[in-house]
Structure formats: structure tokens, C-alpha cells
Amino acid sequence: MRKDIKKLLGLQHAWIDSWEIKERRLTVKIRSPRTSACCLACGRSSKKIHQYHRRMIKHSIWQSRLVILDLTKRRFYCRRCHKPFSETMPGINQKQSTENFRNVLLKDLAFSSLSRIKEKTNVSSSVLYSVLRENHSKVEAIDWEKMEKNITLGVDEHSFRGRRLVLTFTNITEKKLLGIGTDDRLATLEDFLRKADKSRVAEVCIDMKAGYLYAIKRILPQASITVDKFHVVAYANRLLDEVRSVVLGNGNFRVKDVLFKGREKLNERQKIKLENLFDRYGGWPSLKQAYFIKEKIRDFYQIKDKPIAERKLNDIIMFCETCDSRYLIGLAKTLKRWRPYILNYFNRYSTNAFTEGVHTKIKMMKRVSFGFRNINNYIAKMTLAFMPILWLIHHTN
Secondary structure (H helix, E strand, C coil): CHHHHHHHHCCCEEEEEEEECCCEEEEEECCCCCCEECCCCCCECCCEEEEEEEEEEEEEEECCEEEEEEEEEEEEEEECCCCCEEEEEECCCCHHHHHHHHHHHHHHCCCCCCCHHHHCCCHHHHHHHHHHHHHHHCHHHHHHHHCCCCCCEEEEEEEEEEEEEEEEEECCCEEEECCCCCCCHHHHHHHHHHHCCCEEEEEEEECCHHHHHHHHHHHCCCEEEEEEEEHHHHHHHHHHHHHEEEEEEEECCCCHHHCCHHHHCCHHHHHHHHHHHHHCCCCHHHHHHHHHHHHHHHHHHHCHHHHHHHHHHHHHHHHHHHCCCHHHHHHHHHHHHHHHHHHHHHHHCCCCCCHHHHHHHHHHHHHHHHCCCHHHHHHHHHHHHHCCCCHHHCCCC
């Protein structure tokens, strides 16, 4: 029985004196099997016991019971140094939990909220956060040597708390989260780019932000910059919504389903509804023009040949410039300014779709965790959630 408990709890290095099983706790009384210990200062072995200590240490979870080690720890006296010292045991240090227990917490933290783990293990929030930060400090550095060559980086932002935004960095080629910034400032982006292996980055996918563009040009001049196609289409949808609110008023939302859905996805009833809408508001041609441009931009990204795409984009810009609507004239200026970076999409067809998927999972984890106040704890928790399951099993056993 004693051997089975040793094997079950991974206590092969200790001698088990006794154990006690209660409803929610398993207490195992252990001590070191050695009769001597080596001095940490001079390395000399000593058998003279100076003092005994008892420690209660959290070790594991077994059948919904918290496993507590009742450790009898000895302090030996070194005759050469004339100083007492404590004996050491594998996996046990000065903390109130063993390394095995922190690994168990780490596995739970990857998929569960802190409140549930606190209820399950009776561990304080400070301990859970310290486990998170300890793990994050080990994996924070990015190993660029293990990545492929000519990778595509994804740079985008998401909400940490309310209107406070933070940057997200991803490896789109290998579908990996590289890191989360503490804010959305350009200094944070530049700091990340300086640490990147410039020889491996062939492309950077961003949204239409001039600050991002100039920072990448300055630090990664060899990398091609691509504007994410979903942001371009979203920009056209936003413009259409602004025109709709001006023409129809903010209260009429019943036409949104036909205005923002792709033309090829409309059924016959919705097509008739759309035509009736344009006939009814024929005195405001900007609504139909904005819808027409939105559909043309969507069709633009279906093209597979870059020279044809260039001509198509020129036609869209020219059409917007000839319109009377200030919204479409503004769109023409934006498309003209970002024209080469929009067309770079047709070189490698890279998008920030994986980055947006990362944001979706982050939102889910925030809801499960009921939000965060400390940005460092937030980054550590979200980074852990994207660790591969095999990595967690390998590094926590």
C-alpha cells in the first residue's frame, strides 16, 4: 500500500510514515529517508541534527480531495562551517505548495476560471496569479529559430478592458499566438518588431493605421506590408451604415439585413425588398452608390490575377471620386492612399483571419474569467490558454 501511494503521488524520494483520508482531504505524513545531508556552503556531509520542523504543503488533487504533505523537515549542523542548514527534497522548496501542485494548477488555469479553481482547490487568488506569472516568465521569450522562413506576422488590437486596447501579435503562417502587448502604443509595436528575427519575416498583415505602417517600414524595411481584406470590407460596410443612417434615420434597422448581406446570398424576397428600398429613396443616390461600392469591393477580393485586381481597384476609386457624396469621396482618398498595400494581398493572399479568431477565443476566456484588472495577469492567462495541450502535458509532468 505504501508503495502504491508513493507511485500514485510521485513521492518515490520520500518515506511515508502514515496517511489519513477525510471527505475533502488526504494528508500524507512524509520525511526524508536519508540519515545525513550535505552542507550547502561547503558540501560536507553531516549527521548531526540541529532542529526539527513540521510543514503542511499542498501537493496534488486526488479524487476531488486535496493532497497535503505533512513534512517533517530537519535542520543539520555543519561542524566545518559551524552553521545550521536545512535538508533539501526534490520538488519541495520554501513555497507552501510543491512543484507538482503548481503544475496541476497550471493545467486547470489553461481551461478554467480562477474562481472555479479557487473553489476546487481552496487556493487563494494570489497563489494562482503567481503560478500564472511564473509560467509566463518561462515562455515569454519567442524562439524565432524554430519558426519557418518567410513567415507572415499579424498585428491587430483588441479590448483589454472597456476602451483600453492592447496589441495582438500572431504568426499567421504557422497559426500561433506570439504575444500580447501591454497597450496599443506605437512604442509597444516597435519594441516587438525590434526583437523579431528580420530574416524570417517576409510579410506583415495590418489594418489601415498609418502609425503601424510607418513603424513597420522603419524597423522591417524588407517586409511586404498587406492591409487585411476584412478591414477593407468592414470599412466599406461602416461607410454604407453611415449613409443609411443619414438617408433613412437611426431608427430604421429593418433594412440592415438586405444592405449588409452579400448580393449572392439574398433570396428573391430580399432582392425585391432591396430594389424597392432604392426606388423609394431614389432622390438620395448616395445610398445605392454606397451599396454598389460595397459589393464591388467584395467582388474585388474574389479576383485571382493581380493585374486585373489593379484595374478593378482603379475603377472603384474613379467611381468614388465622381460621386457627389462626401462619404464616397473620403473612401476614394483612403483607397488611393492604401492602394499598394491593398494590392499586396494578391501576392500571398494573407489575411488576419487567424488573428481575429484569437480575439474571439480571448473574448470567451474573458467572459469565463469574469474580466481582469491587472494587465500582466491578463497577458499570462491568455498566453497560457493558447499553449498546445501536448506542451502542457509534457512540461507539467
